[in-house]
Amino acid sequence: MRMNRIARRSTAVIILAVIMVSGLSFFLVEYFMYADQWVISKGSPHVYDGSNIGCGIVTDRDGILLLDDRNERVFSEDQKIRMSTIHWVGDRYGYIQAPAVAHYAKEMAGFDPIGGLYSYSGVGQATLSLSARLQVAAMEALGDRKGSIAIMDYRTGQILCAVSSPTYDPDDPPEITEENQDIWEGVYLNRFTQSVYVPGSIFKIVTAAAALERIDGILDQTFHCTGEYDLSTGSVTCEHAHGTLDFYGAMANSCNCAFASVVEQMGAQALKEQVDRYSVTEPVSFDGITTAAGRFDITDASLDQVAWSGIGQHKDQINLCSYLTFVSAIANGGAAQQPYVVSQVTCGGEVTYQAQTQTMDRVMPEEVALELQKMMRSNVEVKYGVDNFPEGMTVCAKTGTAQADGKASNALLTGFVLEEEYPLSFIIVVEEGGYGQNTCVPIISQLLEVCKEVI
Numbered sequence: 421m422r423m424n425r426i427a428r429r430s431t432a433v434i435i436l437a438v439i440m441v442s443g444l445s446f447f448l449v450e451y452f453m454y455a456d457q458w459v460i461s462k463g464s465p466h467v468y469d470g471s472n473i474g475c476g477i478v479t480d481r482d483g484i485l486l487l488d489d490r491n492e493r494v495f496s497e498d499q500k501i502r503m504s505t506i507h508w509v510g511d512r513y514g515y516i517q518a519p520a521v522a523h524y525a526k527e528m529a530g531f532d533p534i535g536g537l538y539s540y541s542g543v544g545q546a547t548l549s550l551s552a553r554l555q556v557a558a559m560e561a562l563g564d565r566k567g568s569i570a571i572m573d574y575r576t577g578q579i580l581c582a583v584s585s586p587t588y589d590p591d592d593p594p595e596i597t598e599e600n601q602d603i604w605e606g607v608y609l610n611r612f613t614q615s616v617y618v619p620g621s622i623f624k625i626v627t628a629a630a631a632l633e634r635i636d637g638i639l640d641q642t643f644h645c646t647g648e649y650d651l652s653t654g655s656v657t658c659e660h661a662h663g664t665l666d667f668y669g670a671m672a673n674s675c676n677c678a679f680a681s682v683v684e685q686m687g688a689q690a691l692k693e694q695v696d697r698y699s700v701t702e703p704v705s706f707d708g709i710t711t712a713a714g715r716f717d718i719t720d721a722s723l724d725q726v727a728w729s730g731i732g733q734h735k736d737q738i739n740l741c742s743y744l745t746f747v748s749a750i751a752n753g754g755a756a757q758q759p760y761v762v763s764q765v766t767c768g769g770e771v772t773y774q775a776q777t778q779t780m781d782r783v784m785p786e787e788v789a790l791e792l793q794k795m796m797r798s799n800v801e802v803k804y805g806v807d808n809f810p811e812g813m814t815v816c817a818k819t820g821t822a823q824a825d826g827k828a829s830n831a832l833l834t835g836f837v838l839e840e841e842y843p844l845s846f847i848i849v850v851e852e853g854g855y856g857q858n859t860c861v862p863i864i865s866q867l868l869e870v871c872k873e874v875i
């Protein structure tokens with residue numbers, strides 16, 4: 421009887437012990453597997469401040485302070501730097517999210533499972549590839565117009581400049597009311613990564629690439645523009661008759677009729693396949709950011725609608741970051757480098773993250789890229805004016821003017837510089853900015869001059 425009771429008690433103790441040990445093991449396993457995620461979870465007050473990172477210093481490529489978040493959130497002393505970089509470092513209240521910096525919270529906070537947040541006294545530092553000087557210059561170039569300007573190093577993928585307008589001073593946030601909300605429309609968005617735009621004629625680069633791959637002898641063709649090109653279902657028009665053009669002339673004059681003929685010859689299916697192959701509408705992912713997806717939708721489209729799609733209208737939409745990646749691939753001889761904005765993260769002086777240049781899976785044949793370089797150079801020589809760009813820079817470009825519903829047209833420009841010492845690609849959208857050439861060429865020219873001193 422007594423022995424039985426002792427045995428029963430022993431069994432109970434053993435069972436309890438087993439439960440305890442397995443519970444502890446379960447916790448330890450979970451801890452080592454997930455502790456880093458718990459620590460940097462959005463609820464952790466040690467690492468986050470609002471919903472943006474709050475555990476270190478963020479500087480530009482030259483070491484200029486953009487954000488010191490060791491105790492409270494302190495931005496640059498320079499108001500223009502604060503205003504031009506807020507879409508990358510985030511505001512105080514989490515209205516403007518800064519996922520790129522937050523993505524490296526673990527590396528900045530120096531978390532490890534044994535020591536915990538050992539460096540959380542504030543020695544984490546993230547160095548961005550952005551130049552504060554270029555950010556300010558680009559913001560000033562946009563002025564009070566809405567839009568976005570970005571410049572990238574197409575050999576490495578480093579984003580040197582990407583501003584989004586409207587913007588505001590995080591030290592003096594605006595009061596947004598029903599009356600003034602138009603002025604502040606989309607102010608919390610980073611238009612470079614999160615918005616989409618109708619591309620207009622800058623999309624002719626895609627169609628030209630497709631034509632070079634799909635239509636034999638395209639460079640020997642002649643087009644006759646009367647100002648209107650009839651397709652069986654409707655027509656495509658130009659602002660005026662361009663007369664007789666070859667393929668280079670069609671590109672330089674941005675002749676819709678010639679491009680409608682190109683699309684007609686190629687066929688909807690081939691164009692769609694090439695758009696997919698170049699990943700023109702695919703989002704780009706880097707530094708914890710996934711950009712907005714573009715659109716090229718010709719489902720059930722009539723032939724004239726397909727032709728309009730090939731010249732950047734109909735339902736076309738592009739994300740600027742993704743499109744800049746595509747244009748950069750042309751500049752880089754066909755290989756697209758993954759963009760990035762966080763160059764390096766250190767914690768307590770130790771490098772915890774170092775960006776690497778990565779070639780993406782969106783490749784264009786080299787001969788097509790080289791031909792497009794020549795065509796885009798010819799645009800500058802024939803149309804935009806070599807003298808309108810900085811000396812010593814061989815700029816290749818394409819402008820666009822895109823109709824948006826009920827508003828004045830958006831002005832667009834994209835392109836790159838050929839010189840090895842200036843491996844720069846760029847994209848500009850000025851909302852309601854009118855003609856791409858008139859509005860955007862002076863802006864990029866001015867910014868490329870600044871680039872000479874920055875890189």
Ligand SMILES: [Zn+2]
Nearest residue numbers: 645658662675
């Ligand atoms: Zn024309």
